[in-house]
Amino acid sequence: MSKLLEKIHSPADLRNLSENELSQLCEEIRNTIIDTVSSNGGHLASNLGVVELALSLHLVFHLPDDSIVWDVGHQSYPHKLLTGRYDQFATTRTQGGLSGFPSREESAYDILTSGHASTSVSAALGIAEANFVQGKDDFSVAVIGDGALTGGLAYEGMNNAGRAKRNLIVVLNDNTMSISKNVGSVARHLTYIRTRPSYIRIKKNLENAVMKIPLLGKYLVRILKGFKVAVKKFFYKSTLFEDMGFTYYGPFDGHSIKDLTRILESVKLVKKPVLVHVVTNKGKGYKYAEKSPSEYHGISGFDVLTGERSSSSKSFSDIFGKVLCDLAAKNDKICAITAAMQDGTGLSMFREQYKNRFFDVGIAEEHAVTFAGGMAARGALPVFAVYSTFLQRAYDQMIHDVALQNTKMILAIDRAGIVGEDGKTHQGLFDTAYLQTIPNVTLYSPSYFNELEAQLTYLVEEGEKLCAIRYPRGIELFKPKDFIPTADSYQVYGEPDAEFAIVTYGRLFSFAATAYHSLKQKGIALKIVKLNRIIPIDKQAVKEAAKCRTVFFYEEAILQGGIGEHFSYLLQKEAFIGKYRIKAIEDPFVEHAPMFYALEALGLSASSIEETIFQEYKEMKVGNKIEKEA
Template identity: 65%
Template sequence: MGKLLEGIRSPRDIKSLHREQLSALCEEMREVIIETVSHNGGHLASNLGVVELTVALCLAFDPPKDSIVWDVGHQSYAYKLLTGRYPQFSTIRREGGLAGYPCREESGFDAFSSGHSSTSISAALGISEANAVQGKDGYVAAVIGDGALTGGLAYEGLNNAGRLHRNFIVILNDNTMSISKNVGSIARYLTYIRTKPGYIKIKRNLEISFQRLPLLGKPLAALLRHMKARIKKFFYNPTIFDDLGFAYYGPFDGHNIKELTETLESAKLLHKPVLLHVRTYKGKGYQYAEQDPGMYHGLSGFDVDTGDTGDKSHSFSDAFGEALCQLAEENPSICAITAAMQSGTGLSGFRERFKNRFYDVGISEGHAATFAGGLAAGGMLPVFAVYSSFLQRAYDQLIHDVSLQGAKVLLAIDRAGIVGEDGKTHQGVFDAAFLQTIPHVTLYSPAFFSEMQSQLAFLAEKGDGLCAIRYPRGKELYRPPYFQDMAEPFSLYGEGDICIATYGRLFSFAAEAREGLLKGGIPVRLLKLNRIIPIDPAAVQAAAGCSQVFFFEEGVRQGGIGERFGFLLQERGFAGQYFLRALDDPYIPHAPMFRALEALGLNAQGMAAVVLQHCAEKKGAGSSEKTT
C-alpha cells in the first residue's frame, strides 16, 4: 500500500504516469483513505468519491500556482495525498497531525481553509480577482458538491462570477441530484465536440476574424452568436448556470480520468466563467460505503473487513430526538427543522413519525432561521436543530426574522463546546456569546440527558420569543450522586468561602474538582448555571457571598457568559476575587475532546489546580502581611 504514493511530493509528479499507473494510484489512495479513516475517524464516502476527479485536477492544473478551492473540504483527503502529505497522512485528525479539512497553515497547496459549506465559489472568485489586480498568472477552480449548492452563498457567488470576462472554473461534483438532463445522442455528441480544445480555438479565431471585418464584421459576429444560441437551445435544456453567465458543460463521468482531464484542459481555454458538471459516486471502491454513503459520511472509526462502525452509545443528539418526539406527540404545533443534518442532530426518528412536520431545508442555516420565524408567525412551534458552529451562519436572521418578530422559535444547539477532531472550523464555542447580544433570548445549558429533556419541555411550554438549549457532542459525563434534575435557573451545591461556577458539560468536571478539594480540606460552593441567558440575579447573589469565585467556561472569553457573570458581580459590589478561565483564542486545533479540555485547563484536574494555586497565593500573601 502506498507504493506509487511514496514517490509523489507534488501534483507534478503524477503528470509522467501512464494510464495504468494512474488507475493503480487511485486504488492506492482509496486503500490509504479507508485504512486511515478506519483508525482515525473522519469523512469516508465523500473522499472515496472524488479520487479520480482529484487526479484529473492535479493533471490539468499546476497547484499551488493554480488555486483549487474545495467546498466544505471534507472531500480533500485525496488532494492531501497528492500534495506532499502522504508521509503524514496517518496523523490526520490526530493531535498535532494533519487537519481533516483544507488548512492554509498546513500547506501552501491549500488555497483556502474551509470546513463550512457553500463558500468555495465566493472564495475562489476573490482569489481570481486578486490575481487579476496583481497581474498574477494562474487558473482558479472551485470544487463544490451538489449538497453545498443548496446554500444561498453559493448562488451569490455564481451570480457575481457570471459577470466576469475572463476564465473562472467551477466544478460541480454531483453525486445525488440531477441538475439538468441533456437527453439524446446529438446532445451528447455536441457536448463532446464543444469541449474539444481544437473546437474552442477555431471558434475563438473565427470570432476574432469576424470582429476585424470592416462594416459587416461586428453585426455578422453577433448574428452567428445568436444563431449558435438558438441551435444550442434547441438541443439543450438551458440551465440556471447558463442564465447566470456560465458556459455549462456536462454531465461528465467523474471517474473517467482521461475525459475529465481533457475537459478541464478545454475549460482553461475559455475566456469566461465555466461550470463543469461531473457525476461521481460516494463511497466508490468500498462496498459498505457504496451501499450506505450516509452512514459512512462521518465516522469515529470502523472495522474495514466488516464495516462495523463500532460505538453506538447513547448521545445528547439521540436524547434530544427522543425528547422532541415525546413533546410532538402531545403538541401538534411542534415541528422540526434541519439544515441537511437530519441524522447528526438526532431527527431521523422525528422524520419517520411526523413526516408532515419535518423540514430538511438543505445546507442553508440562514433560510432555516427565517423559515422558522415564518412558521412561528403562522402559529407553529418550530424547533431548529443545528450544530453550534453552523448556527453562526444565521446570526442576522435570528435578530431580524425571529427576535425582532417576537416569534417563538426554539433552537436545539448541538455540538456546543469543544468537538474534538473536527477542529477549528467546527468548535462550538461562539454560540453563547453571540446569542447574548440578541434581545430577549432565553438559553439553557444542560449537563445530562434527563436535564436536557426537562429543560426542553419547559421551554416548549413556557418559553417566550427566541429560546435555545445547547448541549455537547457525544455522551454525558460524571453525574454526582447529589445532582438533581431541574429547569430552575441555577443549582447550588455545598457551602464554603470559595465558589466554583460553571454550566453545561463542565459541571461534571467541576463536581469532580470539588470532591478532590473537599478531600484536601478545602470547602467549595458549587454553582451550576442551568439558564445562562439571562443569568438569574439570585445566582449572582449566591456567589457574591464568597471571597473567591472561579468561573470556568467552554466558550469564548470575550462577550461570554463568564465575562457577563463577572460584570454582574461587580455591579452588586462584590469585594472578593473573581477568576475567569475561558477561551482567549477560540480557534482550537483538532485533538480528542478530553485532551483539548485538558490542554485548556478545563478538566477536573485543571480546575482544582487553579483553585489550589490561588489559595496558596492568598495564604502566602496573608502570611507575608502577618510577618510584616
C-alpha cells in the same frame, strides 16, 4: 503497500505516470483513505468519490500558482495525498497531526482553510480577481458538491462571477444524480465536440474573422451567437448556470481520468467563467460506503473487512431527538427544521414519525431561521436543530426575522463547545457571546440527559420569543450520586458557606464536580454555582456567588463577550469585593484534538480546575498567616 503513492511528493510527479499507473494510484489512494478513516474517523464516502477528480485536477492545473478551493473541504483527503502529505496522512484528525479539512497553515497547496459549505465560488472568484489585478494568468478552480449548491452563498458567488471574464472554473461534483435521459447521446456528443480544443480555437478564429467584415461584422457575430444559443438550448434545455453567465459543459463521468483531463484542458481555453458538471459515486471503491453513503459520510471508526461501525453510546443528539418526538406527540404545533443535518442532529426519528412537520431546507442556515420566523408568525412552533458552528451564519436572521418580530422559535444548538477531532472550523465556541447581544433571548445549557429533557420541555411549554438550548457533542459525563438535577435557572452544589465558589455551566459541571470531591478530601471547602439558564443569568445566582471570598468562573466558550464576562459585570453591580477569576477560551480557533486533551490544554479539565483552586487556597493560607503575625 502504496508503492506509487509514497513516491508522490508533489503534483508534478503525477505527470510521469502512465494511464495504468494512474489507475493503480487511484486504488492506492482509496485504500489509504479507508485505512486511515477506519482508525481515526473522519469523512469517508465523500473522499472516496472524488479520487479521479482530484487526480485529474492536479494533472491539468499547476498548484500552487493555480488554486483549487474545495467547498466544505470534507472531500480534500485525495488532494492532501497528492500534495506531499502521504507520510503524515496516518495522523489525520489526531492531536498535532493533519487536519480533516484544508488548512493554510498545513500546506502551500491549501489556498484557504475551509469547513463550511457553499463558500467556494465566492472565494475562488476573489482569487481570480486578485490574479487579474496583479497581472497573473493563473487559474482559480472551485470544486462544489450538489449539496453545497443548496446554500444561497453559492448563488451569490455565481451571480457575481458570471459577468467577470476571468480564469474561473467551477467544477460541480454531482454525487446524487445519475446522468439524466434527456441529455441523450446526441447532446453528449455535441458536448464532446464543443469541448475539443480545435472547436474552441476555430470558434474564436471564426468570430475574429467575421468581426473584420466592414459594417456587418458585429451584427453577424450577434446572429451567430444567437443561433448557437438556440441550438444549444434545443439539445440542453439550457441551465441555470448559463443564465447566470457561465459556460456550461457536462455532465461527464467523474471517474474517467482520461475524459476529465481532456475536458479540463479544453475549458482552460475559455476566457470566461466555466462550469464543468461531473457525476461521481459517493463512497466509490468501498462497497459498504457505496451502499450507504450517508452512513459513511462522517464516521468515528469502523472495521474495514466487515464495514461494522464502532459502537457508540447514546448522545445528547439522540436524547434531543427522542424528547422532541415525545413533545410533538402532545403538541401538534411543533415542527422540526434541519439544514441538511437530519442524522447528525438526531432528527431521523422525528422525520419518520412526523413527516409533515419535518423540514430539511438544505445547507441554508440563514434561510432556515427566516423560514422558522415565518412559521412562527402563523402560530407554529419551529425547532431548528443546528450545529453551533453553523448557527453563526444566521446571526442577522436571528435578530431581524425572529427577535425583532417577537415570535417564538427554539434553537437546539448541537455540538456546543469543543467538538474534538473536527477542529477549528467546527468548534462551537461563539454562540454564547453573540446570543447575548440579541434582545429577549433565553438560553439553557444542560449538563445531563435528564436536564436536556426538562429544559427543552420547559422551553416548549413556557418559553417566550427566541429560545435556545445548547448541548455538547457525545455522551454525558460524571454525575455525582448526591446531585439532583432540576429545571431551575441555577443550582448550588457543595458547601453552602464555603469561601471558594466555582461558577460554571454545561459539560464543565462534570469536571468542576470531580475537582470538588478531590479538593474536599484535602480539606478545602468549595461550592459550585451551576447555571442552567445562562441567558439571562438569574440574579440570585450572582448573589450566591458574591457570598464567597474567591469566585472562579469556568466556561467552555469564547472569553470575550462570554457568559463569564457578563457574570463579572453582574458581580460588580452586587458590590462584590472578593477575587474573581475567569477561565475561558481566549484563542477560539482551537486545533483538532480529542475533547479531553483539548480541554486539558485549555485549562478546563478537572485536574486543571483542582490545581488552580488548590494554589489559590495555599496562597490564601500564607496571606492569612502573614496578617496574623503582623
